[in-house]
Amino acid sequence: MNALVQSLAALGGLRDRDALDTELVRLVLTNSGVNLQAANLIRVVGEGDDRRCLSLSALEQGQEKPSRDLLWSDWSLLPKVSDFPVRQRALEIGRAAANPQDLGHVVLPVGQAQSLQIMLEVSSPKPLQAADIDLLQSILLAYQNLLGLLDYGERDSLTELLNRKTFDGAFFKATADQSNTLPANMPERRHESPDAGVWLAVLDIDHFKRVNDNFGHLIGDEVLLLVARLMRSNFRFHDQLYRFGGEEFVILMRCESAVHAESALERFRERVQAYVFPQVGTITVSMGVSVLSPNDTPSSAFGRADKAVYYAKEHGRNQVCNYQTLVAEGKLVEQVVDEMDVDLF
Structure with a gap:
């Protein structure tokens, strides 16, 4: 728990979005206390049936440096949300969704139901318990609050550009x-x-x-x-x-x-x-x-x-x-x- 608290405190000091995404995934994988094999932070882009998945930061156990999709990725090459039933389900219900055939595979959306744009996908060798999901959701809430602070400092107050x-x-x-x-x-x-x-x-x-x-x-x-x-x-x-x-x-x-x-x-x-x-x-x-x-x-x-x-x-x-x-x-x-x-x- 001490490692988790220290990692959350370190997140609060970051002012770069890429660094924040990277450290969130690293924290979830190594310091959350949940036994995970992989974590992938995903941004949802597009609208309606053409919503697609852009990986902001993905990390597996034993992998030193997270991978990500480039911001300039070709839209048509990004996978559709609809190709991933668990991701689709998490966005539809606005809360964590698990794969019925693999309860260690869970997707947790970040934000309010009306404006879900980011989700965390995790994989564990064992089914995740309700307490594990609650802990991950609490970490994501802290991440969401940090994003809000960054938006406040980076956005024009009138236009929000x-x-x-x-x-x-x-x-x-x-x-x-x-x-x-x-x-x-x-x-x-x-x-x-x-x-x-x-x-x-x-x-x-x-x-x-x-x-x-x-x-x-x-x-x-x-x-x-x-x-x-x-x-x-x-x-x-x-x-x-x-x-x-x-x-x-x-x-x-x-x-x-x-x-x-x-x-x-x-x-x-x-x-x-x-x-x-x-x-x-x-x-x-x-x-x-x-x-x-x-x-x-x-x-x-x-x-x-x-x-x-x-x-x-x-x-x-x-x-x-x-x-x-x-x-x-x-x-x-x-x-x-x-x-x-x-x-x-």
Whole structure:
């Protein structure tokens, strides 16, 4: 019990989600006091019949380092929740579910029944008792509370998108993952395009000051909330969405090519333009995008996309502009990165 208490205390000091997921699985497997062979923390992505399983951290006894699916995993290669009856059952009932043929195989959902997105799957050589499941559920409650604290510090209070101060860490993780392939447990993975990479897009709501001036800040806040909601429904589960402040948003996404990146942004631009905002009517957005380059920094990548946004706003607004394309066409001068480039975020 002392080891469990110490491990729970150590969890409370973690501020990185990947590290928290890894240490939770390690704690459950080695210090919970429950005799387990394996543990897998799973994030549920997607909706309805197309919900899929993304492994956040998986560990077996004797395995030193946990494995995980990359955040940029191809959606179509992730296994469906419906392919795993015990996982499906746990999500449906909102509490622990066991395999009737193997009572040592249990899935425990994390969170409230209305918003279940994470579950812990454990395997034991012996049937798990009610006391074992209660203990694991208590550990998951502590984990859930820690996630809530991280959300409080990492999310914009108005839109609940990621906030600006979390951007640097996510940026460097994204660039580090650029050269990685999907895990070996996905042998049928598709061959990735040589043009694949990570793109950073900056989004600015056109004439947003007029909205605040003409309708008031409460309506302006409603517009920001609705734009954020459209962003969440338009982009993929692994695209990282930020509000940088005011009417400025940032999207960090992995795409097969510049064409795919621009197409995704163009679809969103069209969707915003077609949406009828209460009292305000039509709103448009201008966007600039830039591919991340080797040894890039957050400030230099943001600066390139931001220049493309300014170009879009100065040349008609309501459009998507690619920084590299503008440079190639001679419409912008290539941004020179100073070796002493300072990160201002």
